[in-house]
Amino acid sequence: MRVAAITVAVLLLVTLPAWVGNPYYINIASQILFFAVFALALNVLVGYGGLTSLGHAGLFAMAGYTAALLLARGHGHFVADTAALAVTVITAAIYAVLSLRSTGIGFLMITLAIGQILWGIAYRWASLTNGDNGVNVSSRPAPFGLSLAGADGFYYLCLVVFLVCVATMTVVVRSPFGASLRGTRDQERRMSALGYNVWLIRFYAFLLSGFWSGVAGLLFLYYNQFISPQIVALTTSAEALLMVISGGTATLLGPIVGAALVVIMKNVVSAYIVRWNMVLGIIFILIVSFMPDGLVPGSVRLWKWARHRMRRGKVEPVAKVGGGGA
Amino acid sequence: MIALQVKDLQKSFEGLYVTRRVDLAVEAGERRLIIGPNGAGKTTLFNLITGEIAPDSGSISLFGDDITRTPVRARAHLGMARTYQIITLFGRDTLLRNVMLALLGLCKRRWNPLIDFERQTDLVEKAEAALARVGLAHLAHRPLGETSYGERRRVEIAMALAQNPRVLLLDEPFAGLSIDERQDVHKLLLAIPRDVTMVMIEHNMDVALEFAEKITLLHFGQVIVEGTRAEVVANPRTREVYLGH
Numbered sequence: 001m002r003v004a005a006i007t008v009a010v011l012l013l014v015t016l017p018a019w020v021g022n023p024y025y026i027n028i029a030s031q032i033l034f035f036a037v038f039a040l041a042l043n044v045l046v047g048y049g050g051l052t053s054l055g056h057a058g059l060f061a062m063a064g065y066t067a068a069l070l071l072a073r074g075h076g077h078f079v080a081d082t083a084a085l086a087v088t089v090i091t092a093a094i095y096a097v098l099s100l101r102s103t104g105i106g107f108l109m110i111t112l113a114i115g116q117i118l119w120g121i122a123y124r125w126a127s128l129t130n131g132d133n134g135v136n137v138s139s140r141p142a143p144f145g146l147s148l149a150g151a152d153g154f155y156y157l158c159l160v161v162f163l164v165c166v167a168t169m170t171v172v173v174r175s176p177f178g179a180s181l182r183g184t185r186d187q188e189r190r191m192s193a194l195g196y197n198v199w200l201i202r203f204y205a206f207l208l209s210g211f212w213s214g215v216a217g218l219l220f221l222y223y224n225q226f227i228s229p230q231i232v233a234l235t236t237s238a239e240a241l242l243m244v245i246s247g248g249t250a251t252l253l254g255p256i257v258g259a260a261l262v263v264i265m266k267n268v269v270s271a272y273i274v275r276w277n278m279v280l281g282i283i284f285i286l287i288v289s290f291m292p293d294g295l296v297p298g299s300v301r302l303w304k305w306a307r308h309r310m311r312r313g314k315v316e317p318v319a320k321v322g323g324g325g326a
Numbered sequence: 327m328i329a330l331q332v333k334d335l336q337k338s339f340e341g342l343y344v345t346r347r348v349d350l351a352v353e354a355g356e357r358r359l360i361i362g363p364n365g366a367g368k369t370t371l372f373n374l375i376t377g378e379i380a381p382d383s384g385s386i387s388l389f390g391d392d393i394t395r396t397p398v399r400a401r402a403h404l405g406m407a408r409t410y411q412i413i414t415l416f417g418r419d420t421l422l423r424n425v426m427l428a429l430l431g432l433c434k435r436r437w438n439p440l441i442d443f444e445r446q447t448d449l450v451e452k453a454e455a456a457l458a459r460v461g462l463a464h465l466a467h468r469p470l471g472e473t474s475y476g477e478r479r480r481v482e483i484a485m486a487l488a489q490n491p492r493v494l495l496l497d498e499p500f501a502g503l504s505i506d507e508r509q510d511v512h513k514l515l516l517a518i519p520r521d522v523t524m525v526m527i528e529h530n531m532d533v534a535l536e537f538a539e540k541i542t543l544l545h546f547g548q549v550i551v552e553g554t555r556a557e558v559v560a561n562p563r564t565r566e567v568y569l570g571h
Contacts (some may be wrong), residue, residue, distance in 0.1 A: 056500055174441060174443060176439075176441065176443045177437055177439040179423075179427060180427075182416075186416050190414040190415070192378075192402075193376060194431030196399055196431050278512075
């Protein structure tokens with residue numbers, strides 16, 4: 001059942017340009033995919049590590065800005081992208097060293113502060129970042145001669161990256177390292193007593209999260225072929241967090257669903273409703289009220305309740321399901 | 327040979343001494359009972375020994391090695407395991423996975439991000455054996471949230487035993503247990519082989535006295551009586567501050 005569902009989903013994604021046709025909607029699908037990568041990256045910390053970051057826009061934008069600035073100075077895509085990911089991982093390490101001194105609200109505030117510092121640099125250090133005017137990128141890369149200039153080509157790049165990201169996350173989450181990370185989320189004190197280096201586990205998790213945030217940031221840069229301080233702002237971090245929480249933390253599917261929800265609201269609903277932010281806010285309140293653990297775990301619970309009801313032929317209270325991987 | 331030695335250990339919080347010049351020498355294989363009224367500093371002493379709290383002064387040795395400044399996690403690797411007064415387990419996981427996490431803590435594999443944790447058959451087998459040792463093999467795949475308090479206490483002990491500790495610190499293992507559960511845990515503790523040195527904090531004197539070979543009585547963070555079971559029970563100070571007249 002699970003394998004069949006995954007196969008159908010992958011087939012739908014692979015054939016999406018064929019049955020969607022309209023480049024506008026293919027581009028929206030690309031956005032969903034790279035924001036899903038970003039949300040999955042954040043979910044490593046929020047869902048599996050129990051560390052809520054409000055500064056991940058800094059990591060997302062760090063990759064974009066580094067690549068854009070290097071490209072603007074005449075470097076090739078490979079050099080620019082590799083350097084961008086390296087700089088992002090180093091930045092993630094700095095984030096981690098500073099923020100892992102604390103957990104809970106302290107961690108959130110430190111990540112928020114670092115994110116705001118990076119936003120300040122992007123906005124005010126105009127001689128480096130071109131300030132509010134941002135940085136343009138003249139072309140998209142063409143790996144192995146494959147053009148990514150069109151909506152279809154870029155969509156397939158996003159899809160490949162997205163699938164690699166999901167596969168990586170699946171493997172890591174199920175690994176001993178993933179189990180250790182979840183252990184630090186649930187019982188930090190006990191984990192230390194059992195012989196685990198809690199700080200180092202969280203540090204490595206931060207690096208993993210930073211790397212994939214950087215990958216998503218690169219896709220964002222190439223999608224828009226432009227980057228400006230707007231993307232470093234707190235709203236980007238908040239939107240990513242919204243994606244993770246609304247879809248369901250500590251699940252693999254949750255952040256993907258959350259990313260789809262937010263991107264569709266921003267791009268599709270905003271075309272019809274001026275105050276689309278308000279609609280998104282109402283949806284978020286409804287999710288938190290009726291499915292507090294997110295859309296995916298909530299839907300699983302609803303599905304189990306419905307199946308139970310069909311089998312028994314009577315209504316029984318909904319049993320709460322624990323936060324396992326979905 | 328002395329398994330656990332505490333010398334002149336002191337700890338204060340904002341001027342209030344919770345551990346004052348404590349000396350303790352537990353022989354290898356010994357069963358030591360730590361008793362004292364509430365607030366005597368028993369759990370604080372455990373937290374100092376395991377490294378969860380840093381002492382102001384004094385030293386702690388494990389089989390002759392000074393571990394006073396050794397991090398908590400490293401003490402586990404040196405053979406120290408503990409249970410907690412307030413149960414601290416992984417509520418979302420099954421009993422088996424709880425014990426597997428305990429086993430993984432001492433394996434280098436814990437850093438591996440590429441293999442499947444659930445498919446580590448050696449860990450699964452060892453975890454099942456540890457659960458069987460505490461009589462919970464039949465509940466191995468049950469989520470911890472669906473077990474009783476007494477079963478969770480036994481999971482705590484299974485996790486500690488799974489790590490093959492040289493020194494096991496038990497913080498009130500009988501707290502909150504029914505009479506039957508208490509007997510089960512008591513039998514379980516008596517069955518632990520002598521190569522494991524055990525130090526236990528316990529208020530339930532019926533079961534604790536049967537367990538103990540030597541007893542240390544703490545009061546306001548100080549050792550006020552220490553000796554064999556008979557000596558401590560007969561001591562007037564014990565009656566005065568703990569057992570009552």
